[in-house]
Amino acid sequence: MYRSNTCGELRLSDAGKNVTLAGWVQRSRKMGGMTFIDLRDRYGITQLVFNEADDKALCEEANKLGREFCIQVKGIVSERQSKNNKISTGDIEIIAKELQVLSPSLTPPFTIEDETDGGDDLRMKYRYLDIRRNAVRKNLELRHRMTILIRNFLDSKQFMEIETPVLIGSTPEGARDFVVPSRMNPGQFYALPQSPQTLKQLLMVAGIDRYFQIAKCFRDEDLRADRQPEFTQIDCEMSFVDQDDVINLFEDMARHLFKEIRGVDIPKMQQMTWQEAMKKYGSDKPDLRFGMEFVELMDVLKLGKFGVFDEAAYIGGICVPGCANYTRKQLDQLTDFVKSQQVGAKGLVYIKYNEDGSVKSSIDKFYTTDDLAKVKEAMGANNGDLVLILSGDKPNKTRTQLCSLRLEMGNRLGLMDKNVFKCLWIVDFPLFEWSDEEQRLMATHHPFTMPNPDDIPLLDEHPEQVRAKAYDFVCNGIEVGGGSLRIHDTKLQEKMFEVLGFTPERAEAQFGFLMNAFKYGAPPHAGLAFGLDRFVSILAGLDSIRDCIAFPKNNSGRDVMLDAPSALDMKQLDELQIKVDLHQEK
Secondary structure (H helix, E strand, O other), X not given: XXXXXXXXXXXXXXXXXXXXXXXXXXXXXXXXXXXXXXXXXXXXXXXXXXXXXXXXXXXXXXHOOOOOOEEEEEEEEEEOOOOOOOOOOOOEEXXXXXXXXXXXXXXXXXXXXXXXXXXXXXXXXXXXXXXXOHHHHHHHHHHHHHHHHHHHHHHHOOOEEOOOOOOEOOOOOOOOOOEEXXXXXXXXXXXXXXXXXXXXXXXXXXXXXXXXXXXXXEOOOOOOOOOOOEEEEEEEEEEOOOHHHHHHHXXXXXXXXXXXXXXXXXXXXXXXXXXXHHHHHOOOOOOOOOOOOOEEOHHHHOOOOOHHHHOOOEEEEEEEOOOOOOOHHHHHHHHHHHHOOOOOOOOOEEXXXXXXXXXXEOOOOXXXXXXXXXXXXXXXOOOOEEEXXXXXXXXXXXXXXXXXXXXXXXXXXXXXXXXXXXXXXXXXXXXXXXXXXXXXXXXXXXXXXXXXXXXXXXXXXXXXXXXXXXXXXXXXXXXXXXXXXXXXXXXXXXXXXXXXXXXXXXXXXXXXXXXXXXXXOOOXXXXXXXXXXXXXXXXXXXXXXXXXOOOOOOOOOOXXXXXXXXXXXXXXXXXXXXXXXXXXXX
């Protein structure tokens, strides 16, 4: 056998045992006539000792070992003289008797340590080496543990795990699809699923009642820290349930995960309407780890004294506690931040309510001391606080800009503690949102979302006012999951497609299979999907979901390790009957 024990399990109680270990050379140290090697595997590190006095040839062989050589060692467990309390095996060492090199190694392109010297691109190119690092591997171990907990929890609630197809038809109503050409059907294409949405609804029609899947999903969209072209969903659907049934069950699951993974008790989660979230935080995924709620200042500042405010459709501010001592340089930095391309505000107004009771503002010459005192009262500010104000002609756009400023201040002040978890549900989303790109109403979530029954009469004349029976699970300002009650009535689904601008022919071509299924006794049903990558990254305290994915893509959607995507050779293209302009490609 290659090993009798792992490198993380031997203890002082094992002293005197003959053991065989196998793993990788973490580091080696030569001290006089002795060589010490730290041997690493997935489970830990064990120190090996080669003594020149006992076996000179063996010691010389050990001195030839380089970093990351894969070796096998046989020896005797012995109590360590200088113990290392930083590792679990720090009380023992192995007095080596035999050594075999299983595989030599080139010098790695970066150090295989928790604090490595490798940059992101280099580590992604050699991801198989990066995963050897404890810092990366522990994220994958946490992910594994979470999926086991999720499967066991859902199994205990009578959910059935079912795999759905990966090659499906295109549904361009959502994000952009990844498409796959069909050799057997020239000129026709499969799409990779953005989610198993319609398929899990069909499973409800099929009487499965409770379904889940740890599902791979694909979206051809621009990337950022919490997005990848392929990602994993905890995808679920239930029959004969209402919104509260779904929220209560999956809140219990989330609470179970926080307790098991982090030892944290999450209290009963509040529910906040989309309208309230936008008004107070300018976001449908508010970060509640700190305050700085928005205060609307139209009545206080729209006084015919300052043209910028007088022409604005929205004036709002945040109160930053204890920051009246901000310097002009710091305030200029904040102004540059809100005027940056990523935020897009035209400027920033500040009011400093100093500790001594004096007031300093960028709008001193337009407003009296009494005016600024009314702002202080409206904001709930105290002496020593800083008030930051934005205005604009589009209320929701300005609120979004103010949200960026609020998060920037939360980050600057260290208020976004990764060991604090504030979770809530956002409900009562608008059913539709306007798309400037498409110049029409689009489904906020997807076209199968149930309208609030109270708002169905508004579908004809005022569809923009219709609320959805939808809900998002938000934690620390991140949308971790979301779902909705589904339309199970064919007539209502047809009406939904009509409002979205589908012709009957187009609706039939894309979704006829689902609408026809609804004619055969479709049960009321609802569902939810958590982003597994996002959930793991929150519980692991990561800044990016890439760090909890075994083989992620970079910010350009490329796999730099496999060098994908890449060109196909002409034989493959000819088989698929795809013409490529080689001149344009070059």
